[in-house]
C-alpha cells in the first residue's frame with residue numbers, strides 16, 4: 001500500500017497534507033513515512049521468517065537517527081560502512097551485536113570502535129585489511145568475527161556506477177583468491193571465521209544475477225567445508241531494486257524464496273543488507289517552483305531544491321517521478337525541472353509533463369534512499385529539513401541547517 005496518495009487533488013503523506021507541511025516547515029524538505037519503513041522492513045523479515053536470518057538495514061541509504069530508531073524498535077540489525085554510521089546506530093538505540101561492518105577502507109580507529117562495541121561481524125574486503133584487523137584485535141585482546149566479502153564476478157545488469165560485483169570493481173576479494181585468504185583468516189589468532197559475504201550492486205530488478213552470485217558463493221562454501229573451514233552465515237548483501245518508474249523488481253518474498261530454494265537445505269544463517277528497498281519509496285522530496293522560464297525550445301521549472309539536496313538525477317541520470325502536491329486542472333507542458341545550483345547538470349527531472357505555476361509545490365517520489373544522505377552544501381546551500389510522518393502526526397527529525405552552520409569550524413587567519 002502506498003502511503004503517498006492523493007485525496008481529491010491533494011497529496012498526502014499518510015494522513016498529513018503535504019502542502020501544509022511544506023508551508024509550515026518551508027522547502028526544500030524531505031518527508032518520510034514511518035508506516036512505509038515498517039512495512040518494507042517486515043516484508044523482508046516475514047519473507048525469511050522460517051529460516052535463521054538477520055535483516056541488517058544498510059544505513060547509507062538513509063541514516064537519520066529517527067529512521068534507524070524506527071527500524072531498531074522492530075529488531076533490525078544494521079549494515080554500516082564507517083565509524084560515523086556505527087555511532088549513528090548506537091545513538092539511535094540500535095544493537096551493536098546485530099551490526100555488520102562493510103566497506104573497503106576501514107581504518108584502525110573504526111576497527112577498534114567496532115571491536116569494543118562487540119559487533120556481529122566484519123565483512124573483510126582484502127587480504128591487507130584482514131591482517132590489519134587481526135593486529136588490532138590481538139592488541140585489544142579480542143577476537144574479531146569475520147566474513148570475507150567475495151567478488152563473484154557477475155554482471156548485476158544495473159548502472160555501472162552502482163555495480164559492485166564485477167572484477168573491475170574495487171569491492172571484495174577475487175573468487176580465485178578466496179580459499180587461500182580464508183585459510184589465512186582461519187589461522188590468525190585475532191580472527192574467528194564466521195561467514196561469507198557478497199554484494200553485487202544496487203537497484204537490481206531481476207533475480208538472476210542474485211542467483212548466479214549465490215551459486216558461486218555456495219560452491220565456495222562447499223569447497224571451504226572440504227578444507228575444514230566451517231561457514232555459519234551467508235550474507236547476501238543488499239541491492240534489491242525498487243519501482244522508480246515502471247520497473248517491476250521482485251518483491252522480497254519472491255526474492256527470498258528463490259534464494260532459500262537455492263540454499264538447498266544447507267544450515268546457513270542468511271543475512272540481508274537492504275537499503276533502497278526499505279527506504280526509497282518511504283520518502284518524498286518536496287520543492288517549490290520559484291520561476292517558470294521558456295525559450296523557443298524549452299520550458300524550465302526553476303525550483304528551490306537542487307542537486308546538492310538530491311543528487312541521483314545528476315549523478316546517475318536517475319529518473320524519479322515528479323508530481324504536483326496539489327493537482328491543477330488544465331493543460332500540461334513538458335518541463336525540465338531544474339535547481340538554482342550553478343551546474344548544467346543540476347536537474348531533478350527532464351521533459352516532465354506538468355501543469356505548474358510559480359509558487360506550486362512539487363514532490364519527487366522515491367527519495368527516501370540516497371537522498372538526504374548524499375546531500376551536500378555545494379553553492380553554500382543549507383541542507384533541507386527532514387520530517388517523519390506517523391499517521392496524522394508529523395515530526396521534525398532534522399532541522400533545516402542554518403546559514404551560520406555553513407562555516408562552523410572554519411577559521412580566518414590572524
Ligand SMILES: Cc1ncc(COP(=O)(O)O)c(C=O)c1O
Pocket residue numbers: 058061079102103199201202203237238239240273274275276277
Ligand atoms: C555492502 C553493501 N551492502 C548493502 C548495500 C545496500 O544496497 P541497496 O540500497 O541497493 O539495498 C550497499 C550499497 O549498494 C553495499 O555497498
Ligand SMILES: N[C@@H](CCCC[NH3+])C(=O)O
Pocket residue numbers: 060162202203312369370
Ligand atoms: N547511491 C546510489 C546507490 C549506491 C549504493 C551504495 N553501495 C544510488 O543512489 O542509487
